[in-house]
Amino acid sequence: xxxxxxxxxxxxxxxxxxxxTLLAQLSGKLSYSTTNPLAFPAVGDxxxxxxxxxxxxxMIQQVLERRTCFYRGSEQVIAANVDVAFIVTSANAEMxxxxxxxxxxxxxxxxxxxxxVLSKIDLCENSQTLVAEIEQRHVGVDVLAxxxxxxxxxxxxxKYLLPGQTVVLMGSSGVGKSSLANALMxxxxxxxxxxxxxxxxxxxTTTSRQTYRLAGGALLMDTPGMRSLALGSHEEGLEHQFSxxxxxxxxxxxxxxxxxxxxxxxxxxALDSGDVDQGRWLSFLKLQREVLHEKMKEDHALLEQQRNKxxxxxxxxxxxxxxxxxxxx
Numbered sequence: 482x483x484x485x486x487x488x489x490x491x492x493x494x495x496x497x498x499x500x501x502t503l504l505a506q507l508s509g510k511l512s513y514s515t516t517n518p519l520a521f522p523a524v525g526d527x528x529x530x531x532x533x534x535x536x537x538x539x540m541i542q543q544v545l546e547r548r549t550c551f552y553r554g555s556e557q558v559i560a561a562n563v564d565v566a567f568i569v570t571s572a573n574a575e576m577x578x579x580x581x582x583x584x585x586x587x588x589x590x591x592x593x594x595x596x597x598v599l600s601k602i603d604l605c606e607n608s609q610t611l612v613a614e615i616e617q618r619h620v621g622v623d624v625l626a627x628x629x630x631x632x633x634x635x636x637x638x639x640k641y642l643l644p645g646q647t648v649v650l651m652g653s654s655g656v657g658k659s660s661l662a663n664a665l666m667x668x669x670x671x672x673x674x675x676x677x678x679x680x681x682x683x684x685x686t687t688t689s690r691q692t693y694r695l696a697g698g699a700l701l702m703d704t705p706g707m708r709s710l711a712l713g714s715h716e717e718g719l720e721h722q723f724s725x726x727x728x729x730x731x732x733x734x735x736x737x738x739x740x741x742x743x744x745x746x747x748x749x750x751a752l753d754s755g756d757v758d759q760g761r762w763l764s765f766l767k768l769q770r771e772v773l774h775e776k777m778k779e780d781h782a783l784l785e786q787q788r789n790k791x792x793x794x795x796x797x798x799x800x801x802x803x804x805x806x807x808x809x810x
Contacts, residue, residue: 482528526545599625601656645698
């Protein structure tokens, strides 16, 4: 058994139970039999492999069942078997509460523990106000304010970087994930880009998923900055992230309430009173539309897949009947 620690251009780097690192590729059988893009190996996966002395590459034979799985859309796994997700966002103009809704929805769906890391607080005049704003919007999620210019702030992360834990760094391009990885590793292990003076944004630097073993025994994954993060069928994650809105909607007078002009609408009443933030409600509606759209696409794809399957079975059956009639079978 081994674990995938790097993935790039169809090749994988795996670490065996003997701490040996091998370059690997999919076996022909696994490549041919895997039809779901989400079922292909990803960084963090535990796999079964074969390797003979003298071979240039190991062959991945099987992907073992995942405990947790981060995926976007319906075709890409970001990381697997993660315990904690550091959702990194910088304390400058890049900070976006609605984007955090998106990342947290994905995180809750994965079953990993989310932690919001507010980076570059040295660029913010009042970081505590920003932390309070994030905490108010995302109740129950730890928010840690850090700066590489203030190394003592990084000590807050140690409670999550425990031996045997797998922690993934997630966030948009230029928020400081690779710089944070370097700081936690104690050296330059990941390429970084400086902050641009004109817009206070970092340059996107990580181009593939990288995994590092920290001195304390935790495994740290750095992921490429994601300029877009489309949701797939993340219904459970969406309901968890907006559990208060989902619960409130059940109090509407009509079970099919559209939360527009219907009498007795609990959502409209909460919006009018300020109990539900207008921005958060709009964020929920946007993500809900994405999830429903993706679900409809998946249902259509599944229907088409089943239709093609039965067409082939029917065709094969007709061929066999003709062959039998001719005495060929």
